[in-house]
Amino acid sequence: MKLENKVAVVTGAASGMGKAIAELYAKEGAKVLVADFNIEGAEQVVQTIQERGGEATAFKVDVSSKEQVEQMIDQVISEFGKLDILVNNAGIMDKFEPVADVTDESWEKIFSVNTNSVLYGMRKAINYWLEKDMPGVIVNTISTGGLNGAHAGAAYGASKHAVVGLTKNSAFMYAQKNIRINGIAPGAIQTNISNSLTNINEFGISRAGMAHALTPRMGESDEVAAAALFLASDEASFVNGIVMPVDGGWTAAF
Numbered sequence: 001m002k003l004e005n006k007v008a009v010v011t012g013a014a015s016g017m018g019k020a021i022a023e024l025y026a027k028e029g030a031k032v033l034v035a036d037f038n039i040e041g042a043e044q045v046v047q048t049i050q051e052r053g054g055e056a057t058a059f060k061v062d063v064s065s066k067e068q069v070e071q072m073i074d075q076v077i078s079e080f081g082k083l084d085i086l087v088n089n090a091g092i093m094d095k096f097e098p099v100a101d102v103t104d105e106s107w108e109k110i111f112s113v114n115t116n117s118v119l120y121g122m123r124k125a126i127n128y129w130l131e132k133d134m135p136g137v138i139v140n141t142i143s144t145g146g147l148n149g150a151h152a153g154a155a156y157g158a159s160k161h162a163v164v165g166l167t168k169n170s171a172f173m174y175a176q177k178n179i180r181i182n183g184i185a186p187g188a189i190q191t192n193i194s195n196s197l198t199n200i201n202e203f204g205i206s207r208a209g210m211a212h213a214l215t216p217r218m219g220e221s222d223e224v225a226a227a228a229l230f231l232a233s234d235e236a237s238f239v240n241g242i243v244m245p246v247d248g249g250w251t252a253a254f
């Protein structure tokens with residue numbers, strides 16, 4: 001039990017990697033707030049966790065709303081008595097638009113869900129840990145697109161690069177406060193994220209597709225959850241400020 005007596009929040013936990021992370025954390029002993037704007041999906045994850053003997057509660061949140069993210073942190077503390085681990089995982093794809101085709105509306109939407117949400121959650125959780133003088137762990141699901149040029153469109157790549165900066169800056173700033181902050185950079189993972197991909201930018205996908213063609217294989221959500229467990233556990237006590245690729249060797253190529 002690597003997370004015994006720990007309390008975690010996982011955003012975007014109704015599907016894909018967030019679901020796998022929430023289920024694995026609960027299996028390893030954590031009490032988990034399963035947060036997502038798909039509340040029915042979140043409730044199903046909670047039911048699965050409870051059937052396996054774990055403890056979890058569903059919470060409806062739109063992570064692009066500062067107020068709702070702050071309420072989410074308040075909720076986990078009132079529900080389970082404290083917060084130890086925050087996983088900022090919820091995210092959305094763009095439509096592979098290169099910068100010449102990015103609309104203001106799409107840029108703002110991608111940044112509000114993929115980047116601003118991470119600031120809101122980190123700020124609230126870190127202030128709580130500082131006030132209580134207690135340790136804390138943050139794991140941000142970023143992307144190989146946060147480290148490399150064109151794994152999706154300009155807005156998605158920029159939104160994830162920004163989270164790399166937020167992760168590294170904050171890890172160094174709070175390193176002596178017993179707060180660890182790391183990121184995961186999944187490569188191409190089999191999830192539901194591409195279900196909403198319609199009207200894909202043809203030029204954008206023709207360029208990003210060349211990078212995707214080098215992916216050795218699609219990864220599974222469980223393979224990413226294993227990395228999220230390591231980073232959240234005490235086994236990673238001296239691991240702080242990294243962004244760990246979990247991509248089967250994809251980005252070793254470039």
Ligand SMILES: NC(=O)C1=CN([C@@H]2O[C@H](COP(=O)(O)OP(=O)(O)OC[C@H]3O[C@@H](n4cnc5c(N)ncnc54)[C@H](O)[C@@H]3O)[C@@H](O)[C@H]2O)C=CC1
Pocket residue numbers: 011012013014015016017018035036037038041061062063064089090091092093113141142143144185186187188189190191192193194
């Ligand atoms: N699937 C992939 O190939 C990769 C995905 N990622 C990142 O991994 C993270 C998880 O994505 P997946 O598991 O692939 O996707 P998914 O689509 O299977 O799951 C994402 C979850 O986030 C939730 N969500 C989306 N917007 C939300 C919002 N505004 N508020 C609350 N919840 C919201 C969705 O309802 C969904 O349950 C994302 O940050 C994504 O950018 C990174 C690298 C590769």
Ligand SMILES: CC(=O)C(C)=O
Pocket residue numbers: 093142143144145151152186187188189193
């Ligand atoms: C969706 C995404 O981040 C990649 C790397 O495919």
